Amino acid sequence: MKATPTLTALLSLCPSALTKPIDKRQDFSHIDYPPGTGEDLHEYPGAGENLPSYPAGTGENLDVYPGAGENLPSYPPGTGENAALPDSIFYFTSTYHIVATPDQVVNGTTNPTFTGGLEGAQGFYDFGINVNLDLICYSIKLVGFRGEYQSPAKTATHVHSAAKGKNGPPRLAFPNPAGDGDVRYSFGCLQGPFSTGLVMEGKDTGEGFTLSQIEENPSGFMADVHSSLAVPGAVRGQFPG
Template sequence: MTKKTSARLVTIGALAGVAALTVAMPAHAETEVAEPDTFTSAFTVMATPDQVINNDGVAAPGQEGATGTFTFRINSELEIICYDIRLEGVSGDYQSPAKTATHIHEAAAGQPGPPRIAFPNPEPVGDGPRTSSGCLQGPFTTGVEADGVDTGDGFSLAEIEANPAGFTGDSHTVDYPAGVVRGQLSAIPVGGVDTGAGGTADTGTSTLGVGAAALGVAGLGLGAAVVVARRRQAAVR
């Protein structure tokens, strides 16, 4: 067996390993994940209809008697935000140009601003309380574009930690498209929050990555084994 053939077999095994390892691709939008062990900050929002404004910054009160309580816990190092959202006194279905109707906007009090994170809408839709909880990991997308770029693109949770008053939580319905309730984020002690936020860990990618890595190692091992066997046969001859 020639040296050229041996090198070719090793190369084939190595390429099999590399190809297998590239199967697990990073997420390009927020992913539902399990709650992390620690948080770097926590925030609350007391959302009411009288704080709602439209895109021109003009007061556009939401549904009378409606309230919203938003609790956010953040691990900015991992880009994970856990949320507990509860809406009461809200009727009608949701409506928004974004991919969901419940958001964090980058907007100071009394000012309009783009959505940065879109959360699953609280359920069930009806006249009773609506709730939504879980954890999302960036990068984040909203489905709304400004100058051809998604308004969640490049957003970091550290921006909320640096200026929570510059962000607002809200939700939008068919009857109140500007917002059914709205309120500014306010910092609270991290250890003082006991919520039901959680979520299902997205183990599909990690499991696939481990399997792919194992396949890659097997490919490398197979290539090496073939080379050794051929060399032994040549030595016997």
């Protein structure tokens, strides 16, 4: 009977079976990529399994790393990763800074004249408006206010529909600034429907008012506060047009 060659004899005839190099384009089990060294991972499919999750904002090359964007937040197009969402109370469609002074106060309704308000007083009104929610956030600071708050409306701190040099009804009534000493503050948010507590021609002067009216014509509105020492207004300031 003819002898069967041993395995050793067969391998001796084919030395390349032991010495053939590993094709590194196909087998990557021998490669250990430390975190953060993924520059060339697009050349090594599947080698990114040990990489840490990608933090928000590192999505520049996510087309190269399929699935790596699973932990990224979702933001509306063009708003940037730190922008607030349009349905958030911290998202404003417009903002306004108003400096109110005594010399802007007018008296009378038929032929109003600049009479001046409370000498030495000053007001700083900051408003953020979100017309989508009909919501206004406010930060009001009064300096040098004297006397008592006085107004036929439910508060003495208002936004009126009135152009420069004119008077008009209040549309928004804010809590009166509070505090001890020479400086007083009021801040918060109001959301429509609005009311002022002042009734003219059978309805509240805030009824039917929406904040979109300010955005459409800001110079047609002013902010003020009324004092028992200056009932027409202690200070007044126009919205910037």
